[in-house]
Amino acid sequence: MFALVDCNNFYVSCERVFNPKLEGKPVIVLSNNDGCAIARSEEAKALGIDMGMPTFMIEEIIREHNVAVFSSNYTLYGDMSDRVMKILAGFTPNIEFYSIDEAFLDFTELKYDDLHQLGVKIRRAVTQQTGIPVTVGIAPTKTLAKMANRYAKNKKKDLRVHCLKDQQDINEVLQFTKVGDIWGIGRQYEKFLLKNGYKSAADLVKANDEWIRKNMSVVGQRMVNELCGIPCIKWEDEPPAKKAICTSRSFGHLVTNKDHLKEAISNYANNVALKLRSQHSCAKQMHVFLQTNPFRTEDKQYFRSVDIELPVATNSSNEIIQYAMKGLDIIYSTGYKFLKAGVIVMEIIPEDQIQKGLFDTVDRERNKIVMNTMDKVNKVFGRDVVRFAVQGYEKKWKLKAAYISRRYTTNIYELLTIKI
Amino acid sequence: MLKVCFFAKNISNEEGLNRLKIYHIAKTTPAKVLIFHSIPAGFPSPAADYIEDRIDLNELLIKTPSATFFVKVEGDSMIDAFIPPKGLLVVDRFINAATGDIVVAVLNGEFTVKRLLKTQAGIFLSPANPKYKPIKVTEEMDFQVWGVVTKIISDPKDM
Numbered sequence: 001m002f003a004l005v006d007c008n009n010f011y012v013s014c015e016r017v018f019n020p021k022l023e024g025k026p027v028i029v030l031s032n033n034d035g036c037a038i039a040r041s042e043e044a045k046a047l048g049i050d051m052g053m054p055t056f057m058i059e060e061i062i063r064e065h066n067v068a069v070f071s072s073n074y075t076l077y078g079d080m081s082d083r084v085m086k087i088l089a090g091f092t093p094n095i096e097f098y099s100i101d102e103a104f105l106d107f108t109e110l111k112y113d114d115l116h117q118l119g120v121k122i123r124r125a126v127t128q129q130t131g132i133p134v135t136v137g138i139a140p141t142k143t144l145a146k147m148a149n150r151y152a153k154n155k156k157k158d159l160r161v162h163c164l165k166d167q168q169d170i171n172e173v174l175q176f177t178k179v180g181d182i183w184g185i186g187r188q189y190e191k192f193l194l195k196n197g198y199k200s201a202a203d204l205v206k207a208n209d210e211w212i213r214k215n216m217s218v219v220g221q222r223m224v225n226e227l228c229g230i231p232c233i234k235w236e237d238e239p240p241a242k243k244a245i246c247t248s249r250s251f252g253h254l255v256t257n258k259d260h261l262k263e264a265i266s267n268y269a270n271n272v273a274l275k276l277r278s279q280h281s282c283a284k285q286m287h288v289f290l291q292t293n294p295f296r297t298e299d300k301q302y303f304r305s306v307d308i309e310l311p312v313a314t315n316s317s318n319e320i321i322q323y324a325m326k327g328l329d330i331i332y333s334t335g336y337k338f339l340k341a342g343v344i345v346m347e348i349i350p351e352d353q354i355q356k357g358l359f360d361t362v363d364r365e366r367n368k369i370v371m372n373t374m375d376k377v378n379k380v381f382g383r384d385v386v387r388f389a390v391q392g393y394e395k396k397w398k399l400k401a402a403y404i405s406r407r408y409t410t411n412i413y414e415l416l417t418i419k420i
Numbered sequence: 421m422l423k424v425c426f427f428a429k430n431i432s433n434e435e436g437l438n439r440l441k442i443y444h445i446a447k448t449t450p451a452k453v454l455i456f457h458s459i460p461a462g463f464p465s466p467a468a469d470y471i472e473d474r475i476d477l478n479e480l481l482i483k484t485p486s487a488t489f490f491v492k493v494e495g496d497s498m499i500d501a502f503i504p505p506k507g508l509l510v511v512d513r514f515i516n517a518a519t520g521d522i523v524v525a526v527l528n529g530e531f532t533v534k535r536l537l538k539t540q541a542g543i544f545l546s547p548a549n550p551k552y553k554p555i556k557v558t559e560e561m562d563f564q565v566w567g568v569v570t571k572i573i574s575d576p577k578d579m
Binding site for chain 1: 485486489490492494495496503513514524532533534547564
């Protein structure tokens with residue numbers, strides 16, 4: 001049996017843990033750059049704020065109904081997610097971290113008598129320890145667990161746990177789930193299935209195998225098997241090693257000044273290098289890009305990128321920043337209003353498998369010591385306390401985050417403060 | 421790796437030093453063993469076989485990391501419970517609050533830190549300073565225990 005545990009309106013719930021006044025009130029969290037709503041409390045959903053609605057379109061609702069608005073605080077959400085996942089990992093050794101706010105738990109090898117009771121226990125543990133409410137769906141396959149979870153959200157609003165113990169439970173959920181709401185069915189397939197008379201998941205289970213394979217390929221066949229209670233979707237214990245690491249952002253304002261671009265791109269490059277070091281790998285190739293805003297049709301448009309082959313795979317900030325700056329020199333052109341830039345590194349290999357260069361003049365040992373020291377200092381005193389001069393302090397390009405909350409759990413200067 | 425050595429400046433006489441305990445505090449697992457193992461020549465340290473891990477404050481202060489939060493407090497209402505006007509609290513949400521525990525509570529949407537008293541007369545949030553009165557938690561109030569205070573960290577200068 002599998003469980004899918006997911007956090008309810010996760011980003012909103014994180015904000016509420018440290019701001020209990022928001023309980024029962026409409027709350028939304030905005031995307032990077034405060035562009036649109038990406039998380040909504042139930043109360044905000046009821047006001048008609050949809051997922052992804054641009055901020056300027058909902059300004060009126062926000063004002064009229066006093067909706068609490070937050071910029072996304074990924075430092076906080078990341079830490080809260082880590083706490084939730086660690087608690088979940090305490091219930092089974094086989095866990096798949098599916099996204100920042102959901103995980104699959106595999107109970108096949110464990111002898112739990114009462115899985116429904118276990119679901120209740122999981123929910124209680126996470127909510128008590130982190131303050132984040134979760135929903136639990138338990139079923140014989142991952143697809144059915146997803147469905148059971150959705151069913152719990154809709155039909156068991158108080159308990160928020162649903163376990164498909166027998167065929168009767170399964171049938172009920174299949175009947176309840178429309179084809180478009182099945183995990184893995186996209187818009188196109190939904191249309192196609194509806195056209196052919198399949199309305200609910202229960203209809204799909206009765207479909208002819210041959211027909212499914214012909215029209216929906218082996219993936220569709222696998223999905224139907226899952227609906228019938230036969231596990232077919234591979235279990236992913238460890239997320240596959242990343243093939244590329246990217247830091248790219250839209251700027252808070254359109255940028256024309258090259259120095260500001262330098263500052264932004266060097267910060268992105270440093271960020272990428274930091275990610276490489278934290279997973280003990282190096283990159284051999286790099287990609288730097290720069291673009292204007294395609295939606296501003298009145299502006300001249302520009303998009304350019306450059307690939308840079310690094311002579312020796314590296315994860316040193318100084319080297320990566322240096323090459324990113326060279327890349328910027330190549331792709332920069334005056335007279336444009338830039339919206340976005342990014343640095344991507346590829347061909348990632350483990351730190352200890354680097355092919356050294358014959359004519360390499362870089363003192364790699366020394367670089368390593370410098371980076372190590374820098375990381376340690378920054379770990380203690382805060383991100384980017386020690387930085388490269390080119391990274392600057394002005395941050396004119398910095399993305400908008402006008403309503404960001406504090407980093408309550410990771411920064412000693414931003415702790416929750418209580419007047420007693 | 422951050423090493424901090426605490427010592428008291430004012431005690432200089434022999435007796436004072438004898439009374440004074442000096443702990444080395446390690447932030448993470450220190451690299452002390454490596455030092456002894458990496459000396460290729462010279463005399464082996466007679467202490468090499470007796471090395472123990474340095475005291476780790478994290479281990480001492482945090483029992484359930486995923487449920488532990490740090491909270492700052494300002495105010496004197498808990499001064500007799502050794503919470504100074506500016507204190508740092510270790511709050512564990514894993515623990516079920518019992519009567520007598522100092523808790524972080526949410527009362528009508530506002531955070532407070534008080535001693536929880538469950539009596540026959542009802543639930544009270546009791547300050548530890550005669551200047552303030554206990555609060556009786558009534559049914560109309562929106563009340564919730566957010567976490568239990570397990571450690572109080574203070575700077576002597578703030579006392």
